[in-house]
Amino acid sequence: MIDIHAHVLPEIDDGPKSWQETMDMLFQAEDDGISEIAITHHILSNLAYEREEEILRKFKEAKERIDLEKLNVKLHLGSEIYAQADMELFHTISTYNNNKKYFLVEFPMQGIPKFVGDRFFDLILDGMVPIIAHPERNMSVIRDPERAYDFVQRGALLQMNASSIVGRHGNKVKDTATILLNSNLVHFVGSDAHNTRRRPMKLREARERVAEGWGEDRAGLLFNENPKRALAGEPITPPDPKPVEPLTRQGIPNPVSMIKRIFS
Numbered sequence: 403m404i405d406i407h408a409h410v411l412p413e414i415d416d417g418p419k420s421w422q423e424t425m426d427m428l429f430q431a432e433d434d435g436i437s438e439i440a441i442t443h444h445i446l447s448n449l450a451y452e453r454e455e456e457i458l459r460k461f462k463e464a465k466e467r468i469d470l471e472k473l474n475v476k477l478h479l480g481s482e483i484y485a486q487a488d489m490e491l492f493h494t495i496s497t498y499n500n501n502k503k504y505f506l507v508e509f510p511m512q513g514i515p516k517f518v519g520d521r522f523f524d525l526i527l528d529g530m531v532p533i534i535a536h537p538e539r540n541m542s543v544i545r546d547p548e549r550a551y552d553f554v555q556r557g558a559l560l561q562m563n564a565s566s567i568v569g570r571h572g573n574k575v576k577d578t579a580t581i582l583l584n585s586n587l588v589h590f591v592g593s594d595a596h597n598t599r600r601r602p603m604k605l606r607e608a609r610e611r612v613a614e615g616w617g618e619d620r621a622g623l624l625f626n627e628n629p630k631r632a633l634a635g636e637p638i639t640p641p642d643p644k645p646v647e648p649l650t651r652q653g654i655p656n657p658v659s660m661i662k663r664i665f666s
């Protein structure tokens with residue numbers, strides 16, 4: 403599996419605090435079957451790029467430590483950019499492996515800033531592809547999953563967290579994850595790992611859930627093929643999204659809304 407969202411280097415953000423913790427995470431990844439990981443530390447404003455040199459230096463050191471330990475894990479560059487109207491995307495770490503195409507962007511948890519629609523549209527016209535981090539945890543998307551549909555229709559892609567699929571953030575987030583998966587609105591699943599315990603470097607359990615619920619082909623796309631393409635800067639053609647359906651408590655489509663659709 404390939405993980406496009408993880409906080410792995412020590413003392414950069416709220417990820418690991420030592421090289422020991424970093425290496426523990428990488429061992430955990432290998433145990434879980436993760437063979438490639440993009441390093442995506444928070445870029446909260448353009449000022450954070452002042453630490454790019456440090457990130458690049460620690461990235462190189464992490465690769466050397468991986469070789470020393472003979473770990474079967476390959477690292478890629480990237481970042482998790484907090485959405486701002488003036489966000490800079492030309493730095494070495496802005497896009498995955500500096501491919502100038504795919505970048506991971508997060509919204510504030512409480513909602514979606516107004517400028518985002520226009521800003522994303524301009525970037526998409528320029529050939530760039532925003533990958534929206536964990537939309538299933540965003541309050542606006544939880545209240546109205548159609549918001550996610552609108553972004554995908556415009557050309558953005560969505561990255562869901564493995565922890566949301568396995569229910570670690572409660573039923574509302576899990577239900578939103580199910581709605582988005584049912585509607586073909588998820589293109590990647592990442593760990594968003596920060597440590598080995600509360601936010602671990604694990605994808606396997608989520609992959610099993612996706613394979614059970616939506617099929618092995620879908621799991622292959624979300625955990626391997628699409629991540630591989632994003633890291634390489636290759637085109638991704640997502641399937642057409644389906645209409646967003648609310649769920650019953652059991653996580654199956656709401657019969658009332660199904661009947662309404664049949665007779666509408």
Ligand SMILES: [Fe+2]
Binds near residue numbers: 407482594
């Ligand atoms: Fe993150």
